[in-house]
Amino acid sequence: xxxxxxxxxDAAATARPRLTAADEAxxxxxxxxxxxxxxxxxxxxxxxxxxxxxxxxxxxxxxxPRLGDPSLVDATLAHIxxxxxxxxxVGTEPVATLPPDVLGSPWRRALLGxxxxxxxxxxxxxxxxxxxxxxxxxxxxxxxxxxxxxxxPWSIDEVESAKQAVVPERDLEAAPSDMVVGxxxxxxxxxxxxxxxxxxxxxxxxxxxxxFVPRGTPMPSAFVQPGVRVVGxxxxxxxxxxxPLRDQPEADxxx
Amino acid sequence: xxxWSDEALLEAYVGGTRSAxxxxxxxxxxxxxxxxxxxxxxxxxxxxxxxxxxxxVHLSAHTFDPSRRFKPWLFTIAxxxxxxxxxxxxxxxxxxxxxxxxxxxxxxTFADLMPGDVEAPGEPIEVEEQRRRVRSAVDEMPPHxxxxxxxxxxxxxxxxxxxxxxxxxxxxxxxxxHAAVGGFAATWERVHQSxxxxxx
Numbered sequence: 050x051x052x053x054x055x056x057x058x059d060a061a062a063t064a065r066p067r068l069t070a071a072d073e074a075x076x077x078x079x080x081x082x083x084x085x086x087x088x089x090x091x092x093x094x095x096x097x098x099x100x101x102x103x104x105x106x107x108x109x110x111x112x113x114p115r116l117g118d119p120s121l122v123d124a125t126l127a128h129i130x131x132x133x134x135x136x137x138x139v140g141t142e143p144v145a146t147l148p149p150d151v152l153g154s155p156w157r158r159a160l161l162g163x164x165x166x167x168x169x170x171x172x173x174x175x176x177x178x179x180x181x182x183x184x185x186x187x188x189x190x191x192x193x194x195x196x197x198x199x200x201x202p203w204s205i206d207e208v209e210s211a212k213q214a215v216v217p218e219r220d221l222e223a224a225p226s227d228m229v230v231g232x233x234x235x236x237x238x239x240x241x242x243x244x245x246x247x248x249x250x251x252x253x254x255x256x257x258x259x260x261f262v263p264r265g266t267p268m269p270s271a272f273v274q275p276g277v278r279v280v281g282x283x284x285x286x287x288x289x290x291x292x293p294l295r296d297q298p299e300a301d302x303x304x
Numbered sequence: 305x306x307x308w309s310d311e312a313l314l315e316a317y318v319g320g321t322r323s324a325x326x327x328x329x330x331x332x333x334x335x336x337x338x339x340x341x342x343x344x345x346x347x348x349x350x351x352x353x354x355x356x357x358x359x360x361v362h363l364s365a366h367t368f369d370p371s372r373r374f375k376p377w378l379f380t381i382a383x384x385x386x387x388x389x390x391x392x393x394x395x396x397x398x399x400x401x402x403x404x405x406x407x408x409x410x411x412x413t414f415a416d417l418m419p420g421d422v423e424a425p426g427e428p429i430e431v432e433e434q435r436r437r438v439r440s441a442v443d444e445m446p447p448h449x450x451x452x453x454x455x456x457x458x459x460x461x462x463x464x465x466x467x468x469x470x471x472x473x474x475x476x477x478x479x480x481x482h483a484a485v486g487g488f489a490a491t492w493e494r495v496h497q498s499x500x501x502x503x504x
Contacts, residue, residue, distance in 0.1 A: 068486045076485050077478070083460050101489055105457050107431070107438040110338040121337065121351060122329045128355045129325075129362045 199261045234260045310374035318365045329358055336382055342454050343386050345443055353389050357382040376469040383451050390447045441491040449484035456481055
């Protein structure tokens with residue numbers, strides 16, 4: 050049984066109780082007593098639960114921070130300050146420099162449509178490169194796509210969750226270098242939200258554009274700046290591009 | 305300002321008193337960092353997530369309801385960040401609750417797996433070995449069970465407080481803690497037996 054899915058685990062825990070009712074009652078009693086042995090009854094089961102959990106005391110803690118130690122506090126405040134400066138820098142981007150209608154629904158739909166087509170072609174090419182035929186939704190032959198940096202219509206959350214859901218980390222670690230076909234790079238972008246702040250500047254929401262950079266392609270200078278995140282390598286597995294295409298059926302992703 | 309409540313400090317910070325955040329960060333430095341270090345298994349990871357958690361506090365401070373308590377809110381943020389961190393960096397997912405325990409066929413009960421007493425640590429090497437075993441048992445636990453076990457044991461949170469902190473139903477907290485304790489017992493026994501066999 051995998052532990053990655055909390056919901057499934059809860060369901061499994063309900064279906065197959067791990068403890069007897071008496072054991073569960075003992076755990077409840079120990080928690081209710083604040084793990085204080087003096088507050089527990091003489092019940093042997095409770096005493097054993099308490100003794101088991103007392104093993105956790107051996108768990109190493111941070112072992113070092115002391116109130117008044119300024120290093121972590123200063124680092125934390127500096128991290129906040131740095132992030133705030135980056136946000137402000139993005140926030141000063143004048144709205145007028147953006148195409149006025151780029152956020153309008155017709156443009157957005159068109160852009161998403163183009164991006165989705167690019168993604169479909171890209172995924173097909175990569176899978177073909179792995180030696181497996183890939184059927185397109187229409188059953189046609191996939192066109193050739195020149196190697197290059199490609200913007201993907203994925204949100205950064207989708208990239209992260211897809212990667213984590215499908216690629217066991219050990220695969221990433223153990224992947225031969227010739228299986229790594231490139232990297233995913235996330236670039237922060239400011240999306241005007243149509244409001245003006247008290248300081249007169251346009252208020253923006255922070256979003257991310259996700260790009261695929263093929264292996265061996267030099268990173269453009271625009272990708273080498275504060276705030277840019279290299280999400281991770283894209284690993285080729287037989288007949289599979291990872292992370293998977295967003296619209297792939299769930300069952301196919303699991304295979 | 306040091307004797308202000310957490311909630312008053314955050315309210316002051318939202319109102320523009322920048323130094324109030326320093327007091328809050330300092331106040332939770334030990335407690336939160338210890339929780340995160342135990343959860344993530346390394347102090348470096350704990351410090352990273354600690355900083356991310358307070359960055360989120362800064363970003364979301366204006367949404368905080370001052371009629372509620374700050375600490376559960378902070379731990380909610382920290383637990384979410386820790387889970388994200390774990391998801392991104394976890395290298396193994398090996399623990400399984402399919403381990404035999406509880407109402408299993410061979411009739412062993414949970415209590416059979418538990419030590420009768422806490423052994424007093426002896427030589428330093430034994431202490432280190434004990435730490436390693438506990439760390440191993442906790443590391444094998446999935447994050448959603450681990451966080452509940454640590455919040456319950458080290459933060460002395462009640463079921464309700466954990467439910468509030470993690471934003472999950474009370475019943476789920478109970479079932480997860482039961483599963484966590486059962487899993488910990490099973491793993492502890494396995495780790496313990498393995499160590500004993502090695503010693504022989």
